[in-house]
Each structure stands twice: as structure tokens, then as C-alpha cells.
Amino acid sequence: MAQGSAEITYQFEYEQRVRCAFIGAGGHSYRNVYPTFQYAPVDLVAVCDRSADRAAAYARTFGATQSYHDHRAMLEQERPDAVFIVTSYDEDGRVQATDLALDCLAAGSHVWMEKPTAASVAEVLELKTAAESAGRFVMTGLKKIFTPAMEKAKSIIESDEFGPVSSIIVRYPQGLPDDDRKQDPRELIGFLDHIYHPGAVLGYLGGKITRFGYEREPAGGSVAMLRFESGAIGSLHLAAGAAGTSPLERVEVVGRDANLVIDNGVRLTYYRPGVRLGYGRNPSYVVDDDVAPLVWQPEFSLGQLYNKNLFYLGYVPEVRHFCESVLAGTPPTKGTLDESLAIMHLFDAYRLTPPGQTVDLPLPG
Numbered sequence: 031m032a033q034g035s036a037e038i039t040y041q042f043e044y045e046q047r048v049r050c051a052f053i054g055a056g057g058h059s060y061r062n063v064y065p066t067f068q069y070a071p072v073d074l075v076a077v078c079d080r081s082a083d084r085a086a087a088y089a090r091t092f093g094a095t096q097s098y099h100d101h102r103a104m105l106e107q108e109r110p111d112a113v114f115i116v117t118s119y120d121e122d123g124r125v126q127a128t129d130l131a132l133d134c135l136a137a138g139s140h141v142w143m144e145k146p147t148a149a150s151v152a153e154v155l156e157l158k159t160a161a162e163s164a165g166r167f168v169m170t171g172l173k174k175i176f177t178p179a180m181e182k183a184k185s186i187i188e189s190d191e192f193g194p195v196s197s198i199i200v201r202y203p204q205g206l207p208d209d210d211r212k213q214d215p216r217e218l219i220g221f222l223d224h225i226y227h228p229g230a231v232l233g234y235l236g237g238k239i240t241r242f243g244y245e246r247e248p249a250g251g252s253v254a255m256l257r258f259e260s261g262a263i264g265s266l267h268l269a270a271g272a273a274g275t276s277p278l279e280r281v282e283v284v285g286r287d288a289n290l291v292i293d294n295g296v297r298l299t300y301y302r303p304g305v306r307l308g309y310g311r312n313p314s315y316v317v318d319d320d321v322a323p324l325v326w327q328p329e330f331s332l333g334q335l336y337n338k339n340l341f342y343l344g345y346v347p348e349v350r351h352f353c354e355s356v357l358a359g360t361p362p363t364k365g366t367l368d369e370s371l372a373i374m375h376l377f378d379a380y381r382l383t384p385p386g387q388t389v390d391l392p393l394p395g
């Protein structure tokens with residue numbers, strides 16, 4: 031059995047399932063969210079989309095008996111224990127899911143929502159308050175921190191042998207609009223949409239960011255310099271301009287005499303501590319087995335669950351974490367509103383700080 035992964039139960043094998051509804055019948059949810067329900071304790075009772083035809087088609091495809099084009103009617107009629115929300119943006123740059131989540135909480139449902147949780151710090155705080163007063167959870171699909179490689183990286187960096195984290199570098203391809211365009215929320219939709227991915231990784235591996243500054247090149251690429259509350263330092267390289275054929279991401283964490291690298295989201299290499307090669311007269315780089323680097327990567331040949339993107343990109347694990355939290359009555363520990371809040375503080379730092387300045391986070395106000 032692979033570390034950290036209990037064997038997967040198929041949906042129909044669960045004795046207890048969460049009575050769920052779904053708002054949104056778009057492209058991403060069809061590909062990557064509804065299909066996770068095959069491996070989670072979900073009883074999908076209803077689907078809602080502004081397009082009644084799409085809602086009906088998704089309901090048929092994914093096994094719900096009811097479909098709606100008005101989410102309020104669905105909430106009123108179905109009284110689901112939990113609602114999945116995968117919607118998009120309004121023309122003014124607002125995140126549609128934020129208001130929908132507030133409606134679901136008011137109707138007494140727990141909420142799982144795709145990122146971004148919201149378009150501002152204030153909206154995440156509003157969701158926090160609403161969730162607390164409703165006694166319900168809101169979880170955001172921060173898939174990057176649910177991938178097997180990232181979870182293993184986290185367990186390595188927390189081990190005594192790795193030592194405290196000294197530095198972190200995350201590379202992710204994303205353009206940042208210039209200072210003029212940054213004033214318009216519509217121009218920031220793409221940035222908001224994607225900052226959740228590297229932002230989640232930085233928070234998961236490094237904790238709270240307390241200091242921030244960046245440089246930007248004219249085509250939109252940027253490199254940010256970060257200091258974490260722990261004392262570690264870091265860098266976020268938003269590599270606008272990278273080729274479409276290139277692996278998107280690279281994560282490196284350095285400890286004390288040890289470091290690890292995740293390439294392309296799936297290949298994890300752990301360079302273990304304890305190697306003393308000396309300099310000048312060593313005829314070989316081959317070190318003893320107990321200090322040699324460790325590498326994990328999928329084999330991509332067998333029809334195994336771990337070879338499905340639903341698993342190695344983190345979709346099934348995030349949905350299972352939500353459902354298990356609802357069934358246990360305990361708040362999710364990952365994908366929390368506090369994590370979304372930290373990402374929105376980072377978003378604000380990019381939005382409000384000109385290149386070349388260094389600021390303390392969170393920004394005042």
C-alpha cells in the first residue's frame with residue numbers, strides 16, 4: 031500500500047453517503063469534478079445550471095434524479111446536506127461562486143467550491159462569518175495540496191532529518207497585468223484564477239508569508255521574493271512566456287543538508303541528508319544506499335487509479351476530504367477559508383504593490 035493512501039472505496043460500496051447537490055454544469059466540472067464522485071461517499075440528488083438543458087444532461091450522466099435552472103429553487107426543494115459549486119466569473123470580474131456559497135450556507139448546506147473562493151479579502155471574511163453562524167463548512171478545491179507528490183513532500187519536510195525549511199521556490203506559468211491594467215478587476219480574472227494554485231502550495235509548505243516584493247518584465251513574467259513567518263525565505267517565479275509544451279510547474283524545498291524537488295506535479299525527488307563526498311579526489315558520485323536520493327514517479331502503464339489525473343492531480347483526494355469531513359462533522363483541515371484568506375492576501379500584494387517595492391503582509395486594511 032502506498033504511504034498516506036487508504037485503499038479507495040467505490041461510491042456504491044459506501045454505507046453512508048452525503049446527500050449532495052451541484053451548481054454548475056460547465057467544462058471543468060464535467061471533466062474533473064463530477065467524475066470524482068465515483069470514488070467518494072456522494073449521493074448526488076440534483077444538478078443546477080442556468081442552462082436547464084445542460085443541468086438535465088449532467089443529471090442524467092452523473093446519476094442525479096432532479097435538475098434545476100434556479101439554485102434557490104433547488105436548495106428550497108432538495109435541502110441538500112452539501113453543495114458543490116463550480117461556476118465562473120461575472121463580466122465585472124466577480125466570482126459567481128461566492129454569492130452562491132452564501133446562499134447555500136443560508137439554506138443550511140455545507141459547501142465545496144472550486145477556486146477562486148472569492149475576488150477579495152472582504153468576501154472571504156464574509157464567507158467565514160456566514161459559515162460560522164450557519165455552523166457549516168466551506169471548503170475550496172485547492173487541488174495542488176492534495177496531490178500524492180505534494181502530500182509526500184509535506185511529510186518529508188516535517189521530518190526531523192530534513193531539518194527546518196530554509197527556502198522554497200515555486201515556478202508556475204502566469205502573466206501579471208501591468209500597473210494600469212491591475213486597477214480593473216476584469217483584467218485580473220486570469221491572475222486571480224491561477225494564483226490559487228502556487229499560492230496554496232506556498233502556504234501548505236511554507237506557512238504564513240509576512241514579507242513580499244517582486245520584479246516584473248514587460249510581457250508579464252514576474253519573480254517575487256518572500257519571507258515566511260517561520261524565518262524561511264522563498265521565491266515565486268510566475269513564468270509567463272513559457273512554452274505550451276513545457277511542464278507547468280516546479281517546486282523545490284530546501285531544508286538543512288537536504289532538499290526535494292517536485293517536477294511536473296508528479297515526479298518527486300528527495301535528496302537526503304548525510305552525504306559527504308569531499309572535494310577533489312572522489313572517483314564516483316554513487317553514494318551509499320541509505321543516503322542516496324529517493325525518486326517517486328508514476329509508471330503510466332497500468333489501469334490503476336493512481337494513473338488517472340483525477341487522482342494524481344488531487345481531485346478525488348480533495349473531494350473525499352470534504353465528504354469525510356461532512357460525515358464526521360469535523361471541519362476540513364485543508365482547503366480551508368483561512369488558506370483562501372492567505373491566498374487573497376498574496377493576491378492583494380501583487381494587485382496593490384508596484385514592482386520593486388517590499389511590503390509587510392498582510393497589507394493594512
Ligand SMILES: NC(=O)c1ccc[n+]([C@@H]2O[C@H](COP(=O)([O-])OP(=O)(O)OC[C@H]3O[C@@H](n4cnc5c(N)ncnc54)[C@H](O)[C@@H]3O)[C@@H](O)[C@H]2O)c1
Pocket residue numbers: 053054055056057058059078079080081084099101116117118126130144145146171173223
Ligand atoms: N482546479 C482546477 O484544476 C480548475 C480547472 C479549470 C477550471 N477551474 C475552475 O472551475 C470553475 C469553472 O470553470 P469552467 O471552465 O467549468 O467554467 P464554465 O463557464 O464552463 O462553467 C460554469 C457553469 O456555471 C454555470 N453557472 C454560472 N452561474 C450559475 C448560477 N447562478 N446558477 C447555475 N449555474 C450557474 C454556467 O451556466 C456554466 O455552465 C472556475 O472557477 C475555474 O477557476 C478549476
